[in-house]
Amino acid sequence: DSGVTQTPKHLITATGQRVTLRCSPRSGDLSVYWYQQSLDQGLQFLIQYYNGEERAKGNILERFSAQQFPDLHSELNLSSLELGDSALYFCASSVGVSGELFFGEGSRLTVL
Amino acid sequence: TQLLEQSPQFLSIQEGENLTVYCNSSSVFSSLQWYRQEPGEGPVLLVTVVTGGEVKKLKRLTFQFGDARKDSSLHITAAQPGDTGLYLCAGHGYGQNFVFGPGTRLSVLP
Numbered sequence: 182d183s184g185v186t187q188t189p190k191h192l193i194t195a196t197g198q199r200v201t202l203r204c205s206p207r208s209g210d211l212s213v214y215w216y217q218q219s220l221d222q223g224l225q226f227l228i229q230y231y232n233g234e235e236r237a238k239g240n241i242l243e244r245f246s247a248q249q250f251p252d253l254h255s256e257l258n259l260s261s262l263e264l265g266d267s268a269l270y271f272c273a274s275s276v277g278v279s280g281e282l283f284f285g286e287g288s289r290l291t292v293l
Numbered sequence: 294t295q296l297l298e299q300s301p302q303f304l305s306i307q308e309g310e311n312l313t314v315y316c317n318s319s320s321v322f323s324s325l326q327w328y329r330q331e332p333g334e335g336p337v338l339l340v341t342v343v344t345g346g347e348v349k350k351l352k353r354l355t356f357q358f359g360d361a362r363k364d365s366s367l368h369i370t371a372a373q374p375g376d377t378g379l380y381l382c383a384g385h386g387y388g389q390n391f392v393f394g395p396g397t398r399l400s401v402l403p
Contacts, residue, residue, distance in 0.1 A: 183335065216393075223395040224336070224381060237390045271335050279385055281326070284335025 184208065187272050187285035195293055199260040202288045204272030206253055212236065212275045213255040214282065215247055219268040230255055231278050262292045296320070297384055297394035305400040309371050314397040316382035317364045323387050325358055325365050330379040330396070339367075372401045 184207035194200055206213050215227040226239035230249035241247075244262075249255045259266060269289050273282040298317045306312055316325070324343045328336035340349050342358035342365060349356045353376075355368040369376055382394045 183337070185335070214391075224393040226390055226392065229390060239390065273335070279324075279391075281338050281341065282328075282336075282383075282391065284337070286333070286335050 183283040183285065185272055185274050185283050185285035187270075187288050189288055190286065191289050191291075193291045193293065194262060196262055196264060198262050198292075199258065200262065200290065202257040202259070202270050202272075202290075204255045204257070204274075204285060206255070206272075206274030207283050210274035210276050210283070211253065212278055213249055213253070214273040214275070215241075215255070215257050216271040216273065217268050218271060218287070224271070227257070229278075236278060259290070262290075264292050266290065267292045297382055297392055299380075299382060299394040299397050301397060302395070303398050303400075305402065306372055308373055308401055308403050310401075311368070311370050312372055312399070313366055313368045314380055314399070315364065315366050316384075316394050318384060319363065320384070320386060321362050322384035323362075324385045325362075326383045326385070326391070327356055327365070327367055328381040328383060330381060331377075336379075336381055369399075372399075374401045374403050377401050 186205040211232045227241040229237040269287045273284045327339045330336040347358045353370045
């Protein structure tokens with residue numbers, strides 16, 4: 182158990198819909214990262230927050246947005262979903278702005 | 294953009310065999326990490342290497358960071374079925390975020 186909690190574990194939805202994925206980092210960790218993992222793309226960095234502020238942005242689509250709340254949990258919002266958005270979405274946390282990443286078990290999104 | 298390549302992409306071996314997987318880049322990293330990911334779970338950190346030429350051992354696993362800090366290798370001695378999984382390397386560039394390689398999918402058959 183990494184201490185990082187992600188919900189939901191599985192989500193099935195239709196194209197055009199919007200979903201929200203939730204992540205609670207390990208106690209004491211200030212950084213939250215979001216990654217997308219698909220079979221043909223590997224683990225792709227989406228975005229990082231540190232203590233409530235956006236720290237770094239990766240290959241995150243404009244249809245996607247995220248935020249980190251004062252209690253340090255984070256949400257990833259995916260809108261206007263397309264078939265190609267089907268993937269595993271991982272949240273990871275770390276104490277500082279770099280260092281060991283602790284990953285949650287992921288949220289598997291299926292867009293039909 | 295920093296890119297990491299891993300080889301081989303897939304590896305299937307018998308229990309007891311030795312193996313080496315590689316992680317290569319044209320970029321220099323301040324540190325490099327190796328993770329193992331099992332089906333249905335998130336990646337779990339195995340090791341972090343920081344110094345060029347550094348060698349770290351974790352039981353039957355030996356990790357090496359290249360002298361130029363652009364590449365790394367993971368050697369497993371006497372592989373066991375429990376070593377089966379996806380091995381990911383992740384490089385941390387100077388002032389940049391982690392970038393992950395595509396992974397080596399290892400299958401150790403009993």
